[in-house]
Amino acid sequence: MSIYLKLLKMNKLLLFVLFAFQLQAQDTIVFPKVDVFKRNILEVSYGEPIGNLANKYESSITTAFYMRTKIAKRQFIDFGLELSGIVNGKNVEYKVGDEIIQLDGSKSAFFLGFRYTRFLIQSKNENFHIESNSGIGWKYLYYSKPEEEMYQDLDIRPTLNTIGVSQGIKVVFYGFGLHCTYQYAPYDLFTNKAEKNFGGSSLQYGVSGSWNF
Secondary structure, three states: OHHHHHHHHHHHHHHHHHHHHHHHHHHHOOOOOOOOOOOEEEEEEEEEEEHHHHHOOOEEEEEEEEEEEEEEOOEEEEEEEEEEEEEOOOOEEEEEOOEEEEEEEEEEEEEEEEEEEEEEEEOOOOOEEEEEEEEEEEEEEEEEOOOOHHHOOOOOOOOEEEEEEEEEEEEEEOOEEEEEEEEEOOOOOOOOOEOOOOOOEEEEEEEEEEEOO
């Protein structure tokens, strides 16, 4: 009987120790913070060509959409595309065989690529940050052949395409941002049909919004 009482007391002591250990463990466990960075980014920009590119069109209006993936603390990769409407595109020279023709001014441009984004400054509540955007991708500047009847039988697709790089900075507050970006796309890099020193530099200023689905 005494042995049974001793075993009962030992079981009660063991249950008490386990219960105390459980309470201590609950006090010390730290649950990871849920990362709620904005994954979808929409940008609208006004573009101004500079250098020789300023002779090809007056300005551009660009709409861009990017999807963001986190790769490290405050570091991301954005995959996306940009579609630009060209304002007052000017005629350019284009070589077809031994002949030089005048192409009608461009009306649109397209960019497909990705960019590396890094938060340079971020508030403790994560509602404000300043980020740097370094991009690379494929840039298209669309042209069409002249509408004159003498050119209708020409089998040409005079779109200019090349590698484009960009560097920008953006200030974001509660998902809404202001940005400025420099782009360089040497359109005569892969073709000898376009004018030499065609130009490829431009600046973009715009606004952005970001959200999660």
